[in-house]
Amino acid sequence: MDFLDMMNRRHSCRAYDPAQGVSREELLKIVEAGRLSPSGCNSQPWKFIVVDSPEAKEKLCDAIVVGDGVTGAPWRHQVPAFIILIEKKAKVMPMVVEYYKDTQRFAPGDIGAACMNMCHEAFCLGLDTCMIGMNDQAKMEKYFGIPADCIARVVLAVGHAANPDAPVNKVRKPLEEVCSFNYWE
Numbered sequence: 534m535d536f537l538d539m540m541n542r543r544h545s546c547r548a549y550d551p552a553q554g555v556s557r558e559e560l561l562k563i564v565e566a567g568r569l570s571p572s573g574c575n576s577q578p579w580k581f582i583v584v585d586s587p588e589a590k591e592k593l594c595d596a597i598v599v600g601d602g603v604t605g606a607p608w609r610h611q612v613p614a615f616i617i618l619i620e621k622k623a624k625v626m627p628m629v630v631e632y633y634k635d636t637q638r639f640a641p642g643d644i645g646a647a648c649m650n651m652c653h654e655a656f657c658l659g660l661d662t663c664m665i666g667m668n669d670q671a672k673m674e675k676y677f678g679i680p681a682d683c684i685a686r687v688v689l690a691v692g693h694a695a696n697p698d699a700p701v702n703k704v705r706k707p708l709e710e711v712c713s714f715n716y717w718e
């Protein structure tokens with residue numbers, strides 16, 4: 534399949550078929566796509582926690598509710614597996630730290646690249662995904678042993694769409710608004 538064709542067909546899935554599970558083999562292939570992703574200074578500032586047991590999923594479903602019951606995933610209980618993408622302290626080149634005074638300058642982008650590659654690998658396996666951006670960091674640390682100096686940046690829901698044949702509607706800004714040549718327009 535052409536890459537742009539895949540981009541047009543991949544979408545954020547918010548309705549999963551709870552009867553269809555995801556195997557560990559599939560989950561590890563998705564993680565492999567994250568592991569192979571590029572990162573600033575090749576620091577690989579990530580750790581991936583696969584969440585597929587009923588007990589761990591229950592905890593995860595609680596951790597992605599923040600504050601007074603706010604969640605980006607009201608459909609979370611249908612999801613057969615999740616992957617938590619955790620940003621670790623990055624070991625970057627001295628010149629980067631010197632200039633930006635920040636070891637984490639590239640890390641959120643690195644996590645984003647890994648996450649996107651994982652979504653595309655899942656798509657190639659016939660699976661559906663949705664990134665979930667909000668989570669309660671304190672609960673993540675308590676439930677999953679994530680060290681306090683690491684940030685649970687995004688949770689990836691993985692499963693089979695409840696309606697796999699539903700049309701995909703890509704809502705995107707027009708090309709001319711987001712792109713110009715040689716200068717800002």
Ligand SMILES: Cc1cc2nc3c(=O)[nH]c(=O)nc-3n(C[C@H](O)[C@H](O)[C@H](O)COP(=O)(O)O)c2cc1C
Nearest residue numbers: 543544545547604605606663664665666667687703
């Ligand atoms: C960092 C990030 C966080 C997101 N968090 C959520 C979320 O909590 N819940 C949700 O339903 N979608 C979430 N999304 C999915 C976006 O809403 C989605 O990518 C966007 O609307 C474009 O749609 P598409 O992915 O179907 O092309 C998130 C996406 C990103 C990149």
